[in-house]
Amino acid sequence: MDPDEIAKEKGFSFLKDMIKNGMDLIGFRIKEAVKGRDISSIEEKVRVAKEVLPSIRVIPDLIRRKEEIKRLSEAIKVNEDILWLELKKLKINESEENLKRKIAESIEFKNGKLKLEEETIAFMLKNPESVEEFRNILKPENFDGEYHSLIVEKIFSLCEKDEEISEFKVLDLIEDEEAKKHFTSIIWNVNVESINDKELFSSWKREILKKEFESLKKEIENRISNSEEIPVDVYKKFQEVVKHLKKGGC
Incomplete structure (x- = not known):
């Protein structure tokens, strides 16, 4: 569940308070992923790991990443080494996807x-x-x-x-x-x-919105990774840009 999904499901104020009060997003993701699941089942352990590991992978600090792997390991009773191997697979798959x-x-x-x-x-x-x-x-x-x-x-x-x-x-x-x-x-x-001059201007407006979307998305993701508060105006602007893009950028 990424920041936008959390905000959509729980509300922006929930996400804002979570970051402001020091509630960690990985802990929230683990809690949400294991909710209602029988984690004694291998299949469910795999599902939870697949949901949480992508969020751990983007943590820039290695020490913190190790702590989160340890916490996930304890939550689903899976050896840390296995989770590290799965994390490595994610990186390989992402490299292929990026290419x-x-x-x-x-x-x-x-x-x-x-x-x-x-x-x-x-x-x-x-x-x-x-x-x-x-x-x-x-x-x-x-x-x-x-x-x-x-x-x-x-x-x-x-x-x-x-x-x-x-x-x-x-x-x-x-x-x-x-x-x-x-x-x-x-x-x-x-x-x-x-x-057609109107189509030219319309196309450029879409291009500018797409660039703005990527910039705002990156800012929000960086703030969340660093457990920083997301300014209300930044998130509102992000929502406006998404709304305009869904309408075709006009």
């Missing part, structure tokens, strides 16, 4: 985010009046594709100086030869006529 996820993210980036970035660059050059609007919601660092951040920075700088925005002006500002080639490739290969 698969990174490959999937790479494919998704090439087919999704990369395409979005190139279309945005081409659209701004074709429609200079749109640059100011893009500047209001984006920063060059929002662009992850190779040279894209540099290209957008040059486009935004022309807008900021109230200078003419054109392909030739931007090209003159780019010094790196490889970046020039990439910029020219975008101009030649992206079909601007097929781009």
Whole structure:
């Protein structure tokens, strides 16, 4: 049960009080996992271990991790060495899953985010009046594709100086030869006529929300791992972002 699940099931105030009053989350997870189960059964011991071990695995401090393994061992009457072996398996499985996820993210980036970035660059050059609007919601660092951040920075700088925005002006500002080639490739290969500006803005809003979601989630998980209180505004913001993402990010 992760922090979000605890908050959903028991309420955010319960989670907040738990952390504030020093009630440990691992103890809570063990208690919830063994509740109503016959832990003399091997099958139930395995189920409890599978529910609790992922939470122990993310504890950064080795001494504390050892203490939690010992506590789980005592709760379900399973040798600590066996639990450590299971914990190691989790790490191996997670490494494999991370590799698969990174490959999937790479494919998704090439087919999704990369395409979005190139279309945005081409659209701004074709429609200079749109640059100011893009500047209001984006920063060059929002662009992850190779040279894209540099290209957008040059486009935004022309807008900021109230200078003419054109392909030739931007090209003159780019010094790196490889970046020039990439910029020219975008101009030649992206079909601007097929781009819907509303869809562009909507896609960027979703991307920004996704980044914000990951950032807030990481902050909450780190605070919980360190037994720190989660500020109400942080958790409320997290819930708002989740709500918007479920609606499609609009």
